[in-house]
Amino acid sequence: MHYFHEIIQQLSAAQTEYRIEIPENWGQGRATFGGIIGGILYKAMRLNVDPSRLARSLSVSFVGPVTVGPMTVVVNELRSGSSVTQIEARAIQNDQVQCMAMASFGTDRESSIEIKAESAPEAPKPVDKSQELPYIKGITPDFVQQFKMRWAAGGFPFSGSKDDFIDGYMQFKDQAAHLGDLPFDETALVTLIDAWPPIQLSKMKKPAPASSLTWAMEFIQPIEGLTADSWLRYKAEIDHSHNGYGQNHAQIWSENGELLAISRQTVTVFA
Template identity: 45%
Template sequence: MTFAELLHAVHTRPHHVVVPPLWGQGRATFGGLVAALVYEAMRGKVTPGRPVRSLSISFIGPLQMGEPVAFEAELLREGKAVSQVLGKAVQNGQVVALVQGSFGASRESAVHVEQLPAPAMKAVEECQELPYIKDVTPEFTRFLAMRWGLGGMPFTNNPSREMGGWVRLRSDISHDKVSEAHLLALVDAWPPAVLSHLSAPAPGSSLTWTIEFVQPVAALNTHEWCLYHAQIEHARDGYGHIAAGLWSPSGELLAMSRQTVTVFG
């Protein structure tokens, strides 16, 4: 199933979605897909005209592939401009992902600060792509393309604080308009930047993730390359703290991300 087909499944059978093993990330499902599917359930609870402003995501346990999972959402409060929504993925009676989202309509304000500019990056054509290699790279990378322009790939003993390059979907046949669900997948496709500091393979995963979206989302389609840049702010005792941004091909800021990751090496 493609990314678009899985998003559609949340709307047609939200309590019985089965993610195929093709979307694996180790023993669990790719976290960016899990977050996107929960978000799809959440946005249906919100009054039209209130786009998502921020999501706070906790990965509580691994979502198992090949087994049914339910995506649930509850509207906690709807104010004059802002709606607060709680979403979760439930599998075998256990919550495996929990998402709290803030959706808000635009309002008049005297405050206007320009976006952070996109960092300098080599052109897409000059960057090395991470190929999908069965039993070597995560299964989900067959659906997302990443091209390295900055920092090291995982397990290359590269001490850089930074990691970045270009990313896009490569699975969907259609050139769909990019939504916030797509942005979740594009940001989380990248491995935790701390993994490049290791010299040998070791597990690592997101523990918590906060992501904020610039509204309205810039107009682009799923086959266009977006620029990703991450910086390690601190790492010790098996935990890393990473800030990142995602920009459109023309340099428009799309999303700002912060993750706490666990590293078992």
């Protein structure tokens, strides 16, 4: 088992190029789980930006499948102004760009506009009463072994659900082992959020492939107080699905109901 911190700690200092080894146990069919690739690219960009500039947004485009083995990450700062830095990172295998990411980091500004996000809605079930997605070898992707995802409402993948949403809880399986000496920060959050299957899979009655095409996250700062045993709340809804493409959005809250992030995805559906 290769843990999250073992992969992320391959990036340890600011540089424009990193050599990363992708382990087998984070697989998703013929590709590597997109959340760990997104986490790697985010971390590479984060290391190259002044820590006083906080993460505001992240956009990821999955160009092709990242496979097990060596991967090169190239970082390029696009612009750094008086308060905002725009930066990009690319994951390269066999001289081909397989994934691209762009992030915005910015310092706080004085503003007369102050609107707090709404707290998490009341959950349909508490975490201990919600059903966990099991790992079933040959049916669920290998990366599912890394996470706990518990359904409070909405359908499991391939259940033929009539619901257009998923509501539940998530954390790394064995949080302390996965995080090691790392804090639970945006890198961990990015990786964890993408563990959830597209809601379109819940609508299907039998297994069929679906994958993320693009993924965008907006961070609600400050992100703090998350610990190794935190259960995060996740609620996602289908906005639209037609002609083999679907658009979904999700909100993620801390255990005390504070909004942490907003996630949006375009998914491709092969059914």
